[in-house]
Amino acid sequence: MSTLSMSVGEKIRAIREAESLTREEFGxxxxxxxxTLKRYETNRIGSVGGDVLMKIAQHPQFTKYTMWLMTGNIAPEVDQISPALSPDGQNSISSPQNGQKAG
Known part of the structure; x- marks a missing residue:
């Protein structure tokens, strides 16, 4: 599925799964x-509240997904990735320029 056609609930699920978390752990x-989380992820609640989006965007484990969650865009050069670019889940991505941890 294209990132542009994903609902916010689907993006939340993608983040949770990329981090190898159950709904319970994420919640x-x-x-x-x-x-509530299940209803977001299955699109039974059409609109995700701003407070929930802020909780995700401000949590240290998930800040790397903030730009993608809000806009669908990524900027790996400033550590803003999509779940598809986070094969190691809970670990930070490595900077391709110098091989050091970027997060």
């Missing part, structure tokens, strides 16, 4: 009820 980290 606990962000203080989001599991039922």
């Amino acid at each position: 606990v980290l962000l203080d989001i009820p599991i039922g």
